[in-house]
Amino acid sequence: MDEWVIWLIIAVVLGVVEILTLTAALGILGAAALITAVFAAIVPLPFQLLVFTAAATTGVLLIRPIALRHMHQPQLERFGVDALIGERAYVIDEVTGLSGRVRIGGEEWTARAYDETLVIPAGATVDVMQISGSTALVYPRE
Numbered sequence: 341m342d343e344w345v346i347w348l349i350i351a352v353v354l355g356v357v358e359i360l361t362l363t364a365a366l367g368i369l370g371a372a373a374l375i376t377a378v379f380a381a382i383v384p385l386p387f388q389l390l391v392f393t394a395a396a397t398t399g400v401l402l403i404r405p406i407a408l409r410h411m412h413q414p415q416l417e418r419f420g421v422d423a424l425i426g427e428r429a430y431v432i433d434e435v436t437g438l439s440g441r442v443r444i445g446g447e448e449w450t451a452r453a454y455d456e457t458l459v460i461p462a463g464a465t466v467d468v469m470q471i472s473g474s475t476a477l478v479y480p481r482e
Contacts, residue, residue, distance in 0.1 A: 343385065347377035347392075364407040368399035421471040429468050429478055435460040442476055444468060454479040 354370030372395035379391045418425070424444055432448060433441040437456030442449050453460055454469040454477045466478035 342380070343388065344377045344380035347373050347380050347388070351377060362411070364404050364411065365400065368404055368407075369396050372396035372399055424468050424471055424476070427468045428481065429466050429476065431460050431462050431464045431466060431478075434462055435466070435478060440478075442466060442468075442478055444476060449476045450474060451476045451478050453477070 351370045351373035354366045354373060358364075358367035358370060372392050375395045376388050376392040380388050383391070417423075427444055429442040429444040429449070429451070431440065431442050431451075433439075435442065435451045435453050436459050437453050440451040440453070440460070442451040451466075452472075452475055458480065460466060460478070460480050465481045467481050468476050469479050470477040
């Protein structure tokens with residue numbers, strides 16, 4: 341089997357493993373193996389190892405930090421129940437420290453007062469302070 345085919349197989353295997361693990365390192369090594377496969381057709385094995393080492397080192401030192409920075413960026417938008425925090429809600433049934441019902445964005449939610457000593461009458465406008473399970477903790481709007 342030709343050496344370039346072996347390097348190509350190594351590149352494909354590393355690429356598949358990278359897809360499964362998302363580490364950013366194995367993909368870079370796969371790219372280095374792919375570059376080495378191109379050189380394998382024209383240079384002997386010792387030079388192929390040098391090409392692989394140089395390409396892998398360059399990739400790990402220059403490209404991996406950039407890839408990791410992009411992979412670990414904070415989430416810019418809130419989704420799910422996190423998006424409800426800070427929203428306005430309307431009290432349907434009186435809200436106490438133990439029970440109540442509110443309407444948040446067209447949906448009815450069970451609710452409790454964020455301050456357990458408060459009693460919030462039906463018809464009041466409140467802010468959603470926290471979501472605990474399927475219960476909204478609310479506080480009256482000033």
